[in-house]
Amino acid sequence: MPDASTIVTVLDRAGYRLTEPRRVVAGLIAGREGHFTAADLVDDARERRLDVGRATIFRALELFTELSAVERVDLPSGEHAYVECEPIHHHHVICSQCARTTEVEACGMPAVAREVGKATGFKIQSHRLELFGICPDCQAANSRRG
Amino acid sequence: MPDASTIVTVLDRAGYRLTEPRRVVAGLIAGREGHFTAADLVDDARERRLDVGRATIFRALELFTELSAVERVDLPSGEHAYVECEPIHHHHVICSQCARTTEVEACGMPAVAREVGKATGFKIQSHRLELFGICPDCQAANSRRG
DNA sequence: GACGTTGACGATACCGAGTCTCACTCAGTA
DNA sequence: TACTGAGTGAGACTCGGTATCGTCAACGTC
Incomplete structure (x- = not known):
């Protein structure tokens, strides 16, 4: 089971600010099994009435990818998706x-x-x-x- | 060196019409080395004043991909590109x-x-x-x- | 705890790749 | 030659992703 705190820890260690929106995005990712697209997270956030901007979700994903807390994968359909993973x-x-x-x-x-x-x-x-x-x-x- | 006639032959064998726009797109692909994006072909066509619609180029690429005359690849940057290749x-x-x-x-x-x-x-x-x-x-x- | 700095934020405009629609054209066939 | 439907071009549209900008708040310092 993925855990939001893993991402938060990585963020903290890398010296980035632990803001509420970032925690929310980390939580959304943790709540997912398997791969997800940026659009999935945007929808999730809207459904759960979490006030996180679209741009913020994209920025957070970019940052998490950079820190190897999530990774981009390309599905056979050509879609871009992300998966939470270990940084190795x-x-x-x-x-x-x-x-x-x-x-x-x-x-x-x-x-x-x-x-x-x-x-x-x-x-x-x-x-x-x-x-x-x-x-x-x-x-x-x-x-x-x- | 790639050859437009390869694609045209594949098209013919599969029972598709050998129209001028399709030949033009095949020619554009043949004139390229390495990978290219749909946008590259659109630009090429415009530069060479070849009258081929954008939609037609996308449609041709989709068809060629289906016939395995070209293949989609995902670059590290996340861009979608195509390469001409053998159907194996x-x-x-x-x-x-x-x-x-x-x-x-x-x-x-x-x-x-x-x-x-x-x-x-x-x-x-x-x-x-x-x-x-x-x-x-x-x-x-x-x-x-x- | 108050304050200041600055990184992060949300809203929104924007961009570009790819798709869809529709009227028109033309290749192949009877 | 006439017919038919596959294929076409123009352009509107969708949608994923980015850029901009004024505002906000995390966090280090006092």
Whole structure:
């Protein structure tokens, strides 16, 4: 279960001000499972009558991304989404049914990157890997349904 | 060197009409090296005084993508771009200096996907891998420059 | 606790990518 | 040649994201 205080702590450590709107956005993120878009948070805030401006939500997301408290992912649809995550290098596995995401280290990746570098002559600097599939829960639900 | 006739052939085989605007868009794509955005093509068309509507360019790109004659990639900046490519499963290595792209099979990927599936319990259906680095030409140019 | 500084805020205008609509055109066919 | 419907261009529209600007409040200092 994600926790708003994690983000707040990261913010504090980095020397940023702990303002009410930032706490609210952190709380909205914590209240979500899986990926979410900026628009989702804007809607959430409006529904819960939390007085946070649209611009503020975008700014907060930008800041959290910079601090690696959340990460941007690109869905197959081309949409930009965010997921809350630990600030270490990893990748996301995204359930295409329920949108839940899981972090993985995908430790085989450096080898793949090395191989690609060898094959193409490129000096590989970074990569982006996103995996899409069906999570265990949805698999179970699907098989129950027949 | 990409070739407009490749796209035109794919279009023809799929039973789509070979109209002038589609040939023009195919030509614009062929005239590019590396990735490009829809806006790039719109600009190109305007510069060369080719009478192709903006909507038509978007429609053509959508169609070409559907036929796997071009593929969408997401740049680290979050921009959506396209690259011309062969209609088989592969990944792109993108030069962060000159934007040139190269296709690779990244044959180690199925193993990584399998491993991730095992570790998370997800049934992996698809993945998206993009690699960013410096191409051989830019490396050479850089080392010449000191 | 009061105060001052300045980073953060909300409102809102703005921008640009992409989509939708609709009347018109033209490629392919009978 | 006439017909038909896929494809087109113009332009309005939507929506995600950014920029601006006057105001507010977090936080360090006294």
